[in-house]
Amino acid sequence: MKPAKLLALLSMSRNQPVSVAESVQELWAGDAPRTAGSAIHTYVRHLRELIATAEPQLDPKSVICTRSGGYLLDLAPGEVDSEEFGRLAERGHRAVSLGDDLLASSRFRQALALWRGPVLADLPAGPILAIRKKELEERRRSALDRCISAELRLGRHYELLGELVAYAADDRTHEPLHAQLMLALYRAGRRVQALEVYRELRHELSSRLGLEPSPASRHCTGRSSSRTARCSASRTRRGSPGRHRPELRSQSAK
Numbered sequence: 001m002k003p004a005k006l007l008a009l010l011s012m013s014r015n016q017p018v019s020v021a022e023s024v025q026e027l028w029a030g031d032a033p034r035t036a037g038s039a040i041h042t043y044v045r046h047l048r049e050l051i052a053t054a055e056p057q058l059d060p061k062s063v064i065c066t067r068s069g070g071y072l073l074d075l076a077p078g079e080v081d082s083e084e085f086g087r088l089a090e091r092g093h094r095a096v097s098l099g100d101d102l103l104a105s106s107r108f109r110q111a112l113a114l115w116r117g118p119v120l121a122d123l124p125a126g127p128i129l130a131i132r133k134k135e136l137e138e139r140r141r142s143a144l145d146r147c148i149s150a151e152l153r154l155g156r157h158y159e160l161l162g163e164l165v166a167y168a169a170d171d172r173t174h175e176p177l178h179a180q181l182m183l184a185l186y187r188a189g190r191r192v193q194a195l196e197v198y199r200e201l202r203h204e205l206s207s208r209l210g211l212e213p214s215p216a217s218r219h220c221t222g223r224s225s226s227r228t229a230r231c232s233a234s235r236t237r238r239g240s241p242g243r244h245r246p247e248l249r250s251q252s253a254k
Helices: 002-011 020-028 036-054 081-097 101-112 127-153 157-170 175-187 191-209 215-237 241-253
Strands: 064-067 070-073
Touching (some): 002 020, 002 036, 020 036, 081 101, 127 157, 157 175, 191 215
Antiparallel strands (some): 064 070
């Protein structure tokens, strides 16, 4: 486990030297044995042996390089997915700023396709990797939020519904995603379901965090509630209150 964590630390610091002290801090989190420095050298030797076995044509010491007081992982540009993700996501953000939603969607989707599950899914992060992990997750979340916003502006609400439902279920207090789901439902004619999403979001925010939904979220649900109220009033004026519920179901089925 510790050699894998050391490799992860070197990978997230690609082409930047990582000191032995930093490695010790990450691997033992303040509870390092007296032999920790020697153990780091042993782990590096083990990693180099694995590289030599997997890629016999490479000199492992040219991949994990010794530097003054530490080590450096020397990889060519594009060999680390997180770096390629950052490059593509930056192009997406630039396209958004230029008002090109089609290009933004394309670049963000290319960036997001590089993800293969949670960051460091199989490794318990120490103090340094925890910060790097959170930073990368926030960059992914930002790219996802702006990608979906761009695609909603392109009128792709029907295509986004399944994806948004899954994301909202996975993160029940993420307001921007829930607001996007409510907007997609509203545009798809499923206004009652949009109201249900808002109520669930409000419950989760209140029970978990003691917060109320933001004005942006309330604005999304305001569209749905006003339309639903108009439908109800119309049925009541016709003297057919018993048909109110079927009317709501027909609205949600569109």
